[in-house]
């Protein structure tokens with residue numbers, strides 16, 4: 001799906017659910033089915049707001065079969081890809097394989113990859129490149145830790161990650177890029193960056209993208225916020241001008257809660 005002007009939105013909102021290392025393929029199929037039923041029951045307009053799930057790679061074939069078989073309007077993607085295309089890279093997953101599974105998106109440089117697997121900006125830039133090489137849209141994750149936030153250096157730190165991870169990316173590819181701002185201190189902690197924090201960083205990221213490319217490219221790129229997003233706080237964050245979606249962890253594992261996040265325009269508050 002391409003980014004476009006869409007009713008009240010400058011860019012089509014993207015509600016993305018990162019399951020992390022949760023849900024085996026049988027559980028994953030049940031979750032996607034429940035999510036689709038819940039959204040269909042609510043007459044959800046998939047053309048207005050895009051919904052995507054990011055299951056573990058072992059679930060992707062099952063999710064593909066379900067999405068195709070039931071003609072679901074949900075998108076899906078992988079949580080990571082190799083910077084290499086094929087060969088002796090035990091345990092790694094090629095973008096070519098993800099494309100064959102008809103993934104639309106792939107996460108790149110999630111903070112858990114950056115910290116647990118020591119992925120640096122240079123590797124992330126190669127992964128962004130690999131995603132485009134295989135026709136996948138990367139969702140590049142950036143964001144500061146608590147230390148940088150406390151020191152007031154959160155913007156500088158995050159923009160440096162952005163520049164390093166986009167090294168060599170052409171303007172024509174950048175137009176379809178998605179960036180996810182995920183402050184590490186807000187992930188899985190229940191601490192949510194306020195809507196104004198999300199807006200401050202999203203605006204800074206967009207300005208930097210304009211510096212790197214041009215105004216047209218920068219205004220086409222979707223910027224998501226991630227970190228303890230729930231139905232109760234999604235609407236306020238998504239109301240911010242430069243926030244074009246959310247990347248949801250824990251709350252994406254519950255079909256109803258995630259569906260309520262996707263229905264943020266209804267301001268549904270979860271029980």
Ligand SMILES: O=C(CO)COP(=O)(O)O
Pocket residue numbers: 018110182186187188189190226227228229247248249250251
């Ligand atoms: O890391 C995240 C999504 O990629 C955020 O996770 P939580 O929503 O569980 O804080």
